[in-house]
Amino acid sequence: MPPQTDEGFYRDDEGYLHDIVKWHTRQKHKFIEEYLRVWTNYVKKHQPTLDIFDLYASTGLCYCADSEESGGSEPTWEGTAGLAARYLSSYPKGRHLFLNTYNEDRKKCSKQAENLAKIATKCGRTPPYTSITTLPIEEAFEAAIDYGERNGIFNYPNIWILDPYRSTDLPWSIVERIGNLKRSYPSNGAMKVRKPEMIINLMTNDLQRNIDINPRILDVALGMSESEWRPKIDSYLSNGHDTRRAIINVYAERLSVLYEKPPVVTEIKITNDTAIVYCLLLCTDSPAGYYVYNLKGLPEFNNWRISTWKPDAEKITIEKKLPKAQKKLDKFF
Ligand SMILES: C[S@@+](CC[C@H](N)C(=O)[O-])C[C@H]1O[C@@H](n2cnc3c(N)ncnc32)[C@H](O)[C@@H]1O
Numbered sequence: 001m002p003p004q005t006d007e008g009f010y011r012d013d014e015g016y017l018h019d020i021v022k023w024h025t026r027q028k029h030k031f032i033e034e035y036l037r038v039w040t041n042y043v044k045k046h047q048p049t050l051d052i053f054d055l056y057a058s059t060g061l062c063y064c065a066d067s068e069e070s071g072g073s074e075p076t077w078e079g080t081a082g083l084a085a086r087y088l089s090s091y092p093k094g095r096h097l098f099l100n101t102y103n104e105d106r107k108k109c110s111k112q113a114e115n116l117a118k119i120a121t122k123c124g125r126t127p128p129y130t131s132i133t134t135l136p137i138e139e140a141f142e143a144a145i146d147y148g149e150r151n152g153i154f155n156y157p158n159i160w161i162l163d164p165y166r167s168t169d170l171p172w173s174i175v176e177r178i179g180n181l182k183r184s185y186p187s188n189g190a191m192k193v194r195k196p197e198m199i200i201n202l203m204t205n206d207l208q209r210n211i212d213i214n215p216r217i218l219d220v221a222l223g224m225s226e227s228e229w230r231p232k233i234d235s236y237l238s239n240g241h242d243t244r245r246a247i248i249n250v251y252a253e254r255l256s257v258l259y260e261k262p263p264v265v266t267e268i269k270i271t272n273d274t275a276i277v278y279c280l281l282l283c284t285d286s287p288a289g290y291y292v293y294n295l296k297g298l299p300e301f302n303n304w305r306i307s308t309w310k311p312d313a314e315k316i317t318i319e320k321k322l323p324k325a326q327k328k329l330d331k332f333f
Contacts, residue, residue, distance in 0.1 A: 172223025
């Protein structure tokens with residue numbers, strides 16, 4: 001039987017809408033899920049509150065018609081917002097969920113928002129702890145900041161999921177403002193600085209494609225003029241990097257300065273597909289971030305790994321490192 005569709009979305013038997021996606025997005029969601037899982041499962045002592053912002057939430061769910069042929073067990077899974085809602089619910093100190101969903105087609109946009117509201121309610125996340133907006137990114141970001149300030153969110157751990165389709169949908173100015181939402185707090189007689197955590201999906205294919213034909217796109221994404229970024233890119237190229245990695249390097253460099261700490265850069269190469277590679281960048285001060293990627297110490301910003309994820313890999317293998325990680329996490333919080 002052909003799948004039930006509704007305005008271009010897949011509708012399941014319970015009436016939930018799903019984005020119709022390609023199998024390769026599964027890996028991106030697995031990585032984000034692992035991050036939230038470790039964050040919420042392994043902070044045991046002195047649990048802090050947690051608030052999540054997802055500015056590109058879409059329907060919150062995914063459907064892939066050829067999931068089984070690709071090795072998946074289910075045709076549907078949770079997108080970023082579905083994951084955020086579920087993990088906030090399972091975490092005893094889970095608090096605010098701010099979701100923005102946007103579609104130029106207003107009818108579709110309302111359906112996306114209704115779907116997110118249903119998902120959030122099912123996970124027990126209701127107002128005033130949930131906010132769903134339907135705005136283009138610049139306005140969504142201002143609404144998120146306003147929501148965060150009103151609710152005192154930035155004084156406590158907060159995670160931002162930034163997962164656009166196109167690189168221009170995530171201007172550097174927004175990343176920069178999130179990175180600067182730092183707050184001081186007392187801890188063991190000293191003052192510490194709390195920074196928001198960011199998970200960024202960098203659309204490298206888009207940037208690569210436009211580097212010569214429409215360099216303005218890189219100006220927006222990198223937050224620099226061409227006269228600044230071009231020599232940096234050229235320098236990486238002359239040192240043997242390909243264009244894709246040169247772009248990642250420049251972006252990671254920029255994040256390192258902003259965050260005063262190198263991001264964890266993970267490229268996820270798709271099994272059986274050489275063309276599609278996701279680049280997820282994680283800016284975090286929390287050890288959870290590092291353990292999720294099975295790293296023992298702080299990596300150099302350009303010390304990325306290509307993880308070839310296999311469809312049957314249910315979990316990234318971090319479990320054996322957890323006793324040590326637990327100690328660190330407990331100490332951290
Ligand atoms: C890659 S999808 C997000 C998928 C979702 N994060 C997930 O994994 O479940 C990108 C989303 O950004 C939305 N979008 C496109 N342009 C936007 C803009 N200018 N502002 C905000 N969102 C935008 C798209 O409609 C789409 O829903």
